[in-house]
Amino acid sequence: MRSDAILSIRNLLFSYGTREVLSIPELDVRAGETLALVGPNGSGKTTLLKLLNDLIRPSSGSIRFEGRPAAGDPGLRARSVYVHQSPFPLAGTVYRNVAYGLRVRRVPEPEIRRRTEGALELLGLSGFARRDAKRLSGGETQRVALARALVLEPEVLFLDEPTAQTDRASGDRIRTVLADIAARGGTTIVFSSHDGAFAEALADRAAFLEEGRLLRIEAGRARRPAPKSHAPEFPA
Amino acid sequence: MNPFLGALELILSGDREIFLIAGTTLRFSFWSTAFSTLPGLALGILLANHRFPGRRAAAAVVSSLTALPTVVIGLAVYSLISRSGPLGRLGWLFAPPGVVLGQTLLALPIVVSLVYTGLSKLDARFTETLVTLGAGRLRRLASTLFEAKYVLASALLNAFGRVTGEVGVSMMLGGNIRWYTRTMTTTIALDTSKGEFERALSLGILLLTISLAINALVHAAVKHEE
């Protein structure tokens, strides 16, 4: 295991009944990097993201978060968050959605207000606080879901097709916000995307998946060129 | 006479007994629905959210229990609360608690079944969203109830409607005692047996109006949910 790996996968196997959905012998996610998962539909990107966030458990093999088993790890749960490709808005207002994770963490109410309003503003949702979260457009829903995740100031962010199903304005906004976070550093981002140009521009590295297999990993054209030691890896 | 006019006249006449009967009906239904709420929610959530051996079988049993004939429930509870039965010393037979007990048992599978189906229809992404945002077990439970509040309301209204319209339990366990356990349905049964079809029909229309109002609420709740 690399010393700078925040998440490491070894001999991972995930199957539905007898159908093998994902098989990855080895993959490390480095602390602070932006890793793109690239591949066609059904290649296992969503499954991998959910496995990394401990929303589902592997059939065999191990996933470790900072060296500890990821399954049931409170640190992973508290410091990482996953955003669905097609996010589920919780019943109630946009404000309730964005404040939800902070309430769970028992953050004091004034701070919840401040941070929630900040996150809404960041995603251009300032006028949306009182709106019914179930009655938003696809792009708006996507932005609410991102605000709901970012308000937690997560160290690890798992994003499943963050710009899919968005209108142009929403997509641009999301791309800008994510680029800023990546540029600022300190946040590990693992995301999947169909948007090749966007993925390449944002990512430090790109992992190519096909039919549940990891084909190769390439360095992206990110603004922070990967150090030499981070040369493309190809698992045996 | 036109039974619709008869129903109207029945309501407008200010007849104390009619209001008492309607009140008794609502009172029994209110309490039996109230008593079936907590266990109904608990069992429905258990069935929907927890995997345990025999879960599918349990769900199937509950759903078939919703079709249990009221007279079967009436008979079972009767033998339970008769003075010669195990709970005889309570003196619940031919008294409101007996009817409420029977109607609670009638309402319970309806609540469980509708809560279960309602929660089962909740998107898988819903629970994943709660989990990834860090919600623990209790918080998830509370959020699930909030998310499904219209489903729950419609389950309770359905149960309320069912017990309001049933006759078997009220008749067998209440005894159709005037000024005491006589409900709208037992009054209708009595009037029919006495050949007073017009009054029975008018009462029936009154009852229908009440259940229509309740059903309108159910539909409004469900429609809002969609």
Add this chain to the structure above:
Amino acid sequence: MNRKALVLALAALCAASAFAMGGKEAAAPANPRIKLATTTSTENSGLLGYLLPLFEAKTGYKVDVVAVGTGAALKLGENGDADVVLVHARAQEDAFVAAGHGVDRRDVMYNDFIILGPASDPAGIGAAKSAVDAFTRIAGAGATFVSRGDKSGTHVKELDIWKAAGISPAGAWYKEAGQGMEQVILMADGMPGYTLADRGTWLAVKDKTTLKICFEGDKGLFNPYGIIAVNPAKWPAANTEGAKALIEWITSKEGLKAIESFKLNGEQLFFTYK
């Protein structure tokens, strides 16, 4: 409908239900509720609705009337589910007391059974010399007869008459309804057919039918009512005090006078022993 309206409607429903919770009557005796198991003939004729308020006003008791057939009423007493029974099947009443289910049986009142039938009287029972003779004619003619078939006092009486006539009724002409008296009269009217009825119920429903009394007046059709308290030794939880009070009152001069004065459409329904 929006959410506010729904919440409002739910609240209204709760309020209406809660409102309906009120209305408890004040009560004088320690155990004010008396459960009286009786036959449909006393309740549905309106007799008890006339009689019991008088008793309740005087004593502060509240009588809960469960109106079923005589057989079921006695069964309720046997199981301790009633405090007192008012029925009409003398042989069964005596058996009930003999078996230790009840105590203090008293005669209350009587009326009589009548045989109802279509106005045309197809079996010609108007000319019969006795109830047994009338039943024999009905069976002989194969005329439709509707039986209560519910172990009620009337049913027991009917079976006694068939027995005396040496007939075991069966066949397409003999319909066992398993329903209350009013229902059976209405069924007999619809078929049409004969049936045995108590006079009290007949007077209460006769305006709704085209049937007429085809046979009456035989002393074999005497219909006495008795009242029995449930045995307190067997059911200590029963309201024995209340049962005793009701029995005392109903067989008192005042109670008997009230029974005599109860009229339906100007006709007296029940008679007391002078």
